[in-house]
Amino acid sequence: MNEKSLIPEKFLKPYNPEGTEDKIYKLWEDAGYFNPDKLPERNKKGEPYTIVLPPPNVTGTLHVGHAAMLAIEDIMIRYKRMQGYRTLWVPGTDHAAIATQSKVEKEIEKKEGKRRHELGREELLKRVNAFAQESHDTIVNQVRKMGASIDWSREAFTLDEKRTLAVRTAFKTMYDLGLIYRGSKVINWDPKGQTTISDDEIVYEARKAKLYTFRYSKDIPISISTTRPETKLGDTAIAVHPDDARYQQFIGTEYDAVFAGEAIHVKVIADTAVEPSFGTGALGVTPAHSAIDWDMAQRHDLPLKQVIDEFARMTVGNESIKGKKVTEARTAVVEWLKAQGLLEKEEDTDQNVATAERTGGIIEPLPKLQWFVAVNKSFTLAHSTIPGIASGSQTTLKDIMLQSVSSGAIKIIPERFDRVYANWIHNLRDWCISRQIWYGHRIPVWYKSDQIYTGIEAPAGEGWTQDEDTLDTWFSSGLWTFSTLGWPDLNAPDFKMYHPTSVLETGYDIIFFWVARMILMTGCLIGDVPFKTVYLHGLVRDAKGRKMSKSLDNNIDPLDMIKKYGADATRLSLIIGTGPGNDAKLSEDKVKGYKNFSNKIWNITRFVLSAAAGERFGSTNVSPVVYDSSFTGYSAIETEHIKKLNDLIKEITAEMDEYKFYLVGEKIYHYIWHEFADKILEESKPILSGLPAQASDDMSARISRVQFLLHVVHTILKLAHPFMPYVTEEIWQEIQAKKSQLIVESWPI
RNA sequence: GCGCGGUUAGCUCAGUUGGUAGAGCAUCCCCUUGACGUGGGGAGGGUCACAGGUUCAAGUCCUGUAUCGCGCACCA
Numbered sequence: 121m122n123e124k125s126l127i128p129e130k131f132l133k134p135y136n137p138e139g140t141e142d143k144i145y146k147l148w149e150d151a152g153y154f155n156p157d158k159l160p161e162r163n164k165k166g167e168p169y170t171i172v173l174p175p176p177n178v179t180g181t182l183h184v185g186h187a188a189m190l191a192i193e194d195i196m197i198r199y200k201r202m203q204g205y206r207t208l209w210v211p212g213t214d215h216a217a218i219a220t221q222s223k224v225e226k227e228i229e230k231k232e233g234k235r236r237h238e239l240g241r242e243e244l245l246k247r248v249n250a251f252a253q254e255s256h257d258t259i260v261n262q263v264r265k266m267g268a269s270i271d272w273s274r275e276a277f278t279l280d281e282k283r284t285l286a287v288r289t290a291f292k293t294m295y296d297l298g299l300i301y302r303g304s305k306v307i308n309w310d311p312k313g314q315t316t317i318s319d320d321e322i323v324y325e326a327r328k329a330k331l332y333t334f335r336y337s338k339d340i341p342i343s344i345s346t347t348r349p350e351t352k353l354g355d356t357a358i359a360v361h362p363d364d365a366r367y368q369q370f371i372g373t374e375y376d377a378v379f380a381g382e383a384i385h386v387k388v389i390a391d392t393a394v395e396p397s398f399g400t401g402a403l404g405v406t407p408a409h410s411a412i413d414w415d416m417a418q419r420h421d422l423p424l425k426q427v428i429d430e431f432a433r434m435t436v437g438n439e440s441i442k443g444k445k446v447t448e449a450r451t452a453v454v455e456w457l458k459a460q461g462l463l464e465k466e467e468d469t470d471q472n473v474a475t476a477e478r479t480g481g482i483i484e485p486l487p488k489l490q491w492f493v494a495v496n497k498s499f500t501l502a503h504s505t506i507p508g509i510a511s512g513s514q515t516t517l518k519d520i521m522l523q524s525v526s527s528g529a530i531k532i533i534p535e536r537f538d539r540v541y542a543n544w545i546h547n548l549r550d551w552c553i554s555r556q557i558w559y560g561h562r563i564p565v566w567y568k569s570d571q572i573y574t575g576i577e578a579p580a581g582e583g584w585t586q587d588e589d590t591l592d593t594w595f596s597s598g599l600w601t602f603s604t605l606g607w608p609d610l611n612a613p614d615f616k617m618y619h620p621t622s623v624l625e626t627g628y629d630i631i632f633f634w635v636a637r638m639i640l641m642t643g644c645l646i647g648d649v650p651f652k653t654v655y656l657h658g659l660v661r662d663a664k665g666r667k668m669s670k671s672l673d674n675n676i677d678p679l680d681m682i683k684k685y686g687a688d689a690t691r692l693s694l695i696i697g698t699g700p701g702n703d704a705k706l707s708e709d710k711v712k713g714y715k716n717f718s719n720k721i722w723n724i725t726r727f728v729l730s731a732a733a734g735e736r737f738g739s740t741n742v743s744p745v746v747y748d749s750s751f752t753g754y755s756a757i758e759t760e761h762i763k764k765l766n767d768l769i770k771e772i773t774a775e776m777d778e779y780k781f782y783l784v785g786e787k788i789y790h791y792i793w794h795e796f797a798d799k800i801l802e803e804s805k806p807i808l809s810g811l812p813a814q815a816s817d818d819m820s821a822r823i824s825r826v827q828f829l830l831h832v833v834h835t836i837l838k839l840a841h842p843f844m845p846y847v848t849e850e851i852w853q854e855i856q857a858k859k860s861q862l863i864v865e866s867w868p869i
Numbered sequence: 870g871c872g873c874g875g876u877u878a879g880c881u882c883a884g885u886u887g888g889u890a891g892a893g894c895a896u897c898c899c900c901u902u903g904a905c906g907u908g909g910g911g912a913g914g915g916u917c918a919c920a921g922g923u924u925c926a927a928g929u930c931c932u933g934u935a936u937c938g939c940g941c942a943c944c945a
Binding site: 406778 | 871873874875880881885892893894903905906909938942943944945
């Protein structure tokens, strides 16, 4: 290369992502191509193709899993955009109620030593909102850095004004259908977070525990076993299996005793839920502190007796028990049993302790008045396009959830998650949606003496007070595919054009939390499915296959990777070698490898441009060759190469349609490096320089070769663009003399 | 307890409807002063977890086993 080179100077140095990416992103944004309303005519006339971004929680920063999600969705969107679809990708963030509030609370407690009730609702919300705003800004910046071609003009937040209207409308509609109800039952109470949580927000931890076998008193002839003796102060029955010969004679008998300072009255009942082979085959029934026992109490009309409060402290018992934490009370009850000579056995056992996902608090089942979504209740679905559920027919939310997938209206990738999904629904119980926290959508219900009002706005008149509780964050994210598109206005242009969405791309770990809830909400409120395809990605783990975590200090920050190796390399490293539904391993070396690849494309371009500029034509003085897409004078071998490339295009187009991005990425890599660079460019050198092996003056052979190389470069830039948008666009801008943008070029066929 | 997934080269993983085992990285050897400090060529390395079965033919289909991981339920 010399100073008279005709090729752009930037190609004389290695590809520099840092100096390129922001500039290119701005180029796309200024052209407006992220917004479907500003796409070229070809796209505007095309079929809509919609993805809503799974809104990241405003709890801090994005991790490498988010980066993988963004890479996959951007590949889908860019591919479809190039194919001429009217593509819309909607960005947004999730307020993540408990997660966000508990994070801010922890910080305040650490820094100022204050608890939320000392601050009050208003002040706490002020702090949480400030934190959420900060997180939001960080997240938006990260999404942009990844190269996401997402429509910022349609950005949404699960707690903004429009989404609030959607949430209230949904609540009111479901309330009127009888699907949302207020009821008293045993729920999962998190004493640490001071709120209820749903069944899905529980994480079970395997621990060792003691199983105690004892009698309530010497006068009661039946022994029972439990790992939680302190709850036995609240027992109101002893349950045995109806066929258990050992206990037949006692069924129906009632006993009184004073147990650890508390007078109890128990009745012996027969219930098939009892497993005769466990322990003594007799079970102490504690309706107030066990969901299973509560169900049993309903069947046998047993009284409810609460002995533990919201702070997991005993409310009854002798002086060494009352007022104590449950763990201390447990020891005290065991001591008492020993002293009374009632303890018969003490064995080690494995136990799964229920803990709250967000706070780590040990769940205490408590009876409480809460709001629920009834999943088994029959109702009339006025309008339905879900196959198998007719408009105006009777159905249940469970049916809607099952039918949407089993009918094939929603396709889950990989398919095996169909069964996981169905299995979960079969076990589903009513969804507890009220939370005793402050950050979130306040329940749109108002009370005045014994009147209840549900609506979008507060009722007219004096003296109404709104329900203190907020909604489960998944209630609002369940509406995400349509609350972002203008619903509840059924005539909103976006709603009409883009719903149902095309693909939901998300992690398999939130299939229950989110995917199932979206299907429930959409079926119930719109009578349709929220999306046609669900693409589930796996977890991104470290090079050794471990989960990334703070304690292991093995987190890979996507922003670091982008800074060091570029967004394109980061994206490829998260795509290649990772199939849907499978966990992926990531190491810095992998990212580095793909940075080399970005540079390889850069250098290929440099080589081809120097050839086109005539710089490789030996001493012959020729004018530069300009790419002519209608050129036909290819040699036999060039025609053969083009045929092979066209075969590759067919192959990878089919694989793109099957969501096999990991395969396509690898094939593009392989073709560019090991076919085009290693074979074709090497083979071109003697032709271009007119070495003795070639007819030394065959200018037409040289020109045809340059045309051929330019053709391949144009094609591979298009193919690689969805995967590596920055470097491909940067090169495109040079070789096309800034006449067009690759982002809206046609996908080759 | 019910269910799902993995087990293929040193490592990470592909392997489409059954038809002679593949890629990247790593290792070793050689080459390379004009596209590429990130280059090229080549080599070694696999009883496809194990045992049966179906088939002309099995990494691929069937049955079972082992092992690792995951989900759900139970958890008195």
